[in-house]
Amino acid sequence: MSDGPSADFFPAARRTALHGWGRTAPTVADVVTPMTREQVVGALRRRSERGVIARGLGRSYGDPAQNGGGLVLDMTALNRVLDADLEQGIVTAEAGVSLDRLIELFVPFGFFVPVTPGTRQVTVGGAIGADVHGKNHHADGSFCDHVLSMDLLLADGTVRTVTPEDDPELFWATAGGMGLTGIVLSAVIRMTPIETSLVSVDTDRTKDLDEIMALMAETDEKYRYTVAWLDCLAKGRNLGRSVLTCGEFARLDDLPARKRAKPLRFKSGSLVTVPDVIPGRLPNKFTMGLFNEMWYRKAPQHKVGQLQSISAFFHPLDAIQEWNRAYGKTGFLQYQFVMPFEREEALRKAVEKISAAGAPSSLTVLKRFGPGNRGYLSFPKPGWTLTLDFPTNTPGLARLLHELDELVLSNDGRLYLAKDSRMDPADMGRMYPRLEEFRTLRAKVDPDGVFVSDQARRLGLA
Ligand SMILES: Cc1cc2nc3c(=O)[nH]c(=O)nc-3n(C[C@H](O)[C@H](O)[C@H](O)COP(=O)(O)OP(=O)(O)OC[C@H]3O[C@@H](n4cnc5c(N)ncnc54)[C@H](O)[C@@H]3O)c2cc1C
Numbered sequence: 001m002s003d004g005p006s007a008d009f010f011p012a013a014r015r016t017a018l019h020g021w022g023r024t025a026p027t028v029a030d031v032v033t034p035m036t037r038e039q040v041v042g043a044l045r046r047r048s049e050r051g052v053i054a055r056g057l058g059r060s061y062g063d064p065a066q067n068g069g070g071l072v073l074d075m076t077a078l079n080r081v082l083d084a085d086l087e088q089g090i091v092t093a094e095a096g097v098s099l100d101r102l103i104e105l106f107v108p109f110g111f112f113v114p115v116t117p118g119t120r121q122v123t124v125g126g127a128i129g130a131d132v133h134g135k136n137h138h139a140d141g142s143f144c145d146h147v148l149s150m151d152l153l154l155a156d157g158t159v160r161t162v163t164p165e166d167d168p169e170l171f172w173a174t175a176g177g178m179g180l181t182g183i184v185l186s187a188v189i190r191m192t193p194i195e196t197s198l199v200s201v202d203t204d205r206t207k208d209l210d211e212i213m214a215l216m217a218e219t220d221e222k223y224r225y226t227v228a229w230l231d232c233l234a235k236g237r238n239l240g241r242s243v244l245t246c247g248e249f250a251r252l253d254d255l256p257a258r259k260r261a262k263p264l265r266f267k268s269g270s271l272v273t274v275p276d277v278i279p280g281r282l283p284n285k286f287t288m289g290l291f292n293e294m295w296y297r298k299a300p301q302h303k304v305g306q307l308q309s310i311s312a313f314f315h316p317l318d319a320i321q322e323w324n325r326a327y328g329k330t331g332f333l334q335y336q337f338v339m340p341f342e343r344e345e346a347l348r349k350a351v352e353k354i355s356a357a358g359a360p361s362s363l364t365v366l367k368r369f370g371p372g373n374r375g376y377l378s379f380p381k382p383g384w385t386l387t388l389d390f391p392t393n394t395p396g397l398a399r400l401l402h403e404l405d406e407l408v409l410s411n412d413g414r415l416y417l418a419k420d421s422r423m424d425p426a427d428m429g430r431m432y433p434r435l436e437e438f439r440t441l442r443a444k445v446d447p448d449g450v451f452v453s454d455q456a457r458r459l460g461l462a
Pocket residue numbers: 021053054055056057058059060061064065075095096116117118119121122123124125126127128129130131132133134177178179180182183184185317418419453
């Protein structure tokens with residue numbers, strides 16, 4: 001039993017408007033922040049017929065962690081590490097523990113999280129709910145490939161320990177299942193051993209899309225972590241010009257003598273916070289054109305073995321808190337698709353369309369995925385994944401995204417649910433061929449449709 005607050009204490013629900021990281025489409029829900037497992041079970045019993053959904057740190061861009069008119073369980077107070085085997089690097093953490101906390105606690109012991117998205121401000125529950133990927137998908141798969149088991153609260157109020165061996169269907173429906181199979185209470189995670197907290201980074205500036213794709217195809221084998229930043233506004237012979245960064249955790253021998261004394265030092269924290277009073281939008285076609293030019297030129301043509309901190313290499317955006325406010329009140333959306341290998345022409349067409357439209361994505365990132373896992377709704381599959389951030393008032397954005405959807409669909413690609421806020425529900429089954437299996441499994445474990453989100457209603461996921 002937990003040693004949290006006494007059973008008679010029950011946190012009150014707060015009626016709150018919630019939105020995703022993109023700050024679009026807020027809806028009002030009763031939000032409860034349980035502090036113990038027992039309180040999660042108690043809250044589940046108090047739901048109305050609008051159902052319930054778990055929420056982590058709200059870093060999905062759209063509406064999967066919202067439930068307008070219903071109950072939202074903010075899981076961030078369930079934030080204890082319950083067990084750690086420091087020989088094997090096996091950690092048991094409550095669902096509300098952030099990857100930031102895991103990194104802070106375990107890097108000094110020589111372990112890194114197996115997979116991290118571009119921000120470490122996500123919870124273990126959210127990382128499972130979206131089966132998140134990082135810069136190492138081609139080498140290590142996605143987050144749930146490193147989850148050994150999880151305690152899942154089911155719709156009937158029972159808690160089941162689910163493993164890929166004993167309960168593969170429920171495990172893989174929950175991995176990337178956007179919170180719709182139950183509430184993850186805790187998970188056992190296999191961490192990655194590291195000798196130092198510094199990443200040895202090689203950087204290359206490429207002149208166009210062909211060059212970056214060729215270079216990335218070559219580097220898959222050589223590096224664990226790979227990512228390219230693309231200048232999406234570049235045109236003509238500069239189309240797709242990029243900066244590629246590839247990294248490996250440095251070995252002790254790679255460090256200069258002065259850094260060897262504390263090779264596993266890690267400092268979390270952010271530098272500044274963006275105020276919530278931005279008059280217009282900072283990212284627009286003009287500012288992004290300038291920024292892209294500067295960013296591209298600042299990158300070295302070719303540099304090897306530069307030692308970077310975890311924060312600088314994996315999570316540069318975390319240096320600025322609440323940076324999503326820079327888009328103003330109407331917000332922005334992120335568009336991420338995967339295009340299978342052998343469909344490079346389609347990827348090129350997509351980049352051409354974005355550049356021709358002059359759509360000012362402030363962050364355009366290209367990665368390569370290795371094989372996907374058995375997650376019914378898990379996003380990664382072998383191919384190229386391109387991620388773009390667009391202010392919602394970009395002229396012609398709806399038409400551009402519609403055209404990109406068509407291109408993605410007709411080339412067997414798919415969009416990422418953790419980033420989605422606007423896709424056509426009719427496309428869902430074509431992009432995710434296991435959707436029907438997911439629905440069938442869900443109907444078995446949650447026949448009354450207790451777990452539901454705005455996104456699930458919008459896309460008919462459940
Ligand atoms: C700057 C930035 C960079 C990003 N980069 C990447 C990236 O590189 N790769 C990538 O994959 N993603 C990336 N993301 C997206 C992010 O990793 C996912 O959206 C992640 O799910 C967010 O976790 P969260 O804790 O904030 O969950 P939330 O956004 O609060 O919830 C996400 C989903 O998980 C479910 N969930 C949350 N907690 C639980 C629980 N305890 N039990 C069951 N379900 C639960 C929710 O119901 C919801 O469906 C990025 C996001 C940002 C803001």
